[in-house]
Amino acid sequence: MDADHAVTALGALSHASRLAAYRSLVQAGEDGLSVGELRDQLELPPATLTAHLNVLRAAGLVSDERQGRVIRVRADYARMNALLAYLTENCCAGDACTPERGCAPKPTRRSKP
Amino acid sequence: MDADHAVTALGALSHASRLAAYRSLVQAGEDGLSVGELRDQLELPPATLTAHLNVLRAAGLVSDERQGRVIRVRADYARMNALLAYLTENCCAGDACTPERGCAPKPTRRSKP
DNA sequence: TCGATAATTCCAGAATTATGGAAGTGTGTC
DNA sequence: GACACACTTCCATAATTCTGGAATTATCGA
Numbered sequence: 243m244d245a246d247h248a249v250t251a252l253g254a255l256s257h258a259s260r261l262a263a264y265r266s267l268v269q270a271g272e273d274g275l276s277v278g279e280l281r282d283q284l285e286l287p288p289a290t291l292t293a294h295l296n297v298l299r300a301a302g303l304v305s306d307e308r309q310g311r312v313i314r315v316r317a318d319y320a321r322m323n324a325l326l327a328y329l330t331e332n333c334c335a336g337d338a339c340t341p342e343r344g345c346a347p348k349p350t351r352r353s354k355p
Numbered sequence: 356m357d358a359d360h361a362v363t364a365l366g367a368l369s370h371a372s373r374l375a376a377y378r379s380l381v382q383a384g385e386d387g388l389s390v391g392e393l394r395d396q397l398e399l400p401p402a403t404l405t406a407h408l409n410v411l412r413a414a415g416l417v418s419d420e421r422q423g424r425v426i427r428v429r430a431d432y433a434r435m436n437a438l439l440a441y442l443t444e445n446c447c448a449g450d451a452c453t454p455e456r457g458c459a460p461k462p463t464r465r466s467k468p
Numbered sequence: 469t470c471g472a473t474a475a476t477t478c479c480a481g482a483a484t485t486a487t488g489g490a491a492g493t494g495t496g497t498c
Numbered sequence: 499g500a501c502a503c504a505c506t507t508c509c510a511t512a513a514t515t516c517t518g519g520a521a522t523t524a525t526c527g528a
Binding site: 276277278281288289291292293295296308310311312313 | 473474477
């Protein structure tokens with residue numbers, strides 16, 4: 243994950259409809275959801291939903307697979323984890339903060355020695 | 356963290372200059388950086404940097420404190436962790452995925468019983 | 469082949485966001 | 499007070515993103 247990819251992914255998620263769609267997919271797990279199921283949940287016109295899905299696709303946050311007439315969409319967990327890791331990379335000036343543990347710098351450590 | 360706050364935070368980070376600024380602050384740790392230090396790193400005109408900082412401030416991702424003539428800016432780790440948690444909330448249909456561990460659903464589990 | 473269903477692309481007007489020069493607000497120093 | 503410095507606000511232009519109707523593509527079943 244480099245800066246450009248991160249910006250693209252964050253931009254893709256920074257819209258109420260797209261974030262809602264993405265979260266539904268994350269919560270749906272590996273089976274994902276069909277575009278129609280997403281449409282029912284979000285109540286968006288088809289063209290609008292497709293436009294949003296295209297943004298998520300371009301960002302690599304979801305993948306899809308045609309199954310007959312329906313297209314099944316899934317969240318890409320690897321990419322999500324890479325994004326989360328990027329945001330916290332080398333955080334807190336080495337003060338024992340990791341993506342696993344969360345970031346919480348020690349309460350006191352001023353610059354003056 | 357609700358959907359609106361998450362969208363605002365993600366939107367704030369979805370810009371190359373703001374993401375770079377935020378990551379610098381995350382990596383700087385609790386001491387943060389002054390606006391001038393950020394300006395030197397990012398090489399942006401003052402008005403442009405201020406506009407970006409205002410977006411990060413409005414999203415609650417950074418806080419600042421005036422110290423004499425300089426303004427010191429810090430990343431808000433609590434808010435960052437809340438955002439990361441929101442993205443992975445209830446993920447993977449309960450298949451043992453947590454923000455701590457990352458999301459990696461089991462390879463096979465189709466819907467058909 | 470024909471019709472129905474699922475989803476997409478095309479397109480253009482509406483809305484939002486980005487950029488940075490010029491002017492303004494605090495703050496410290498002489 | 500007068501000046502320099504650090505940063506902000508104001509504002510107008512430019513650039514990007516959003517939205518959804520209409521037309522199009524793809525698949526399935528009869």
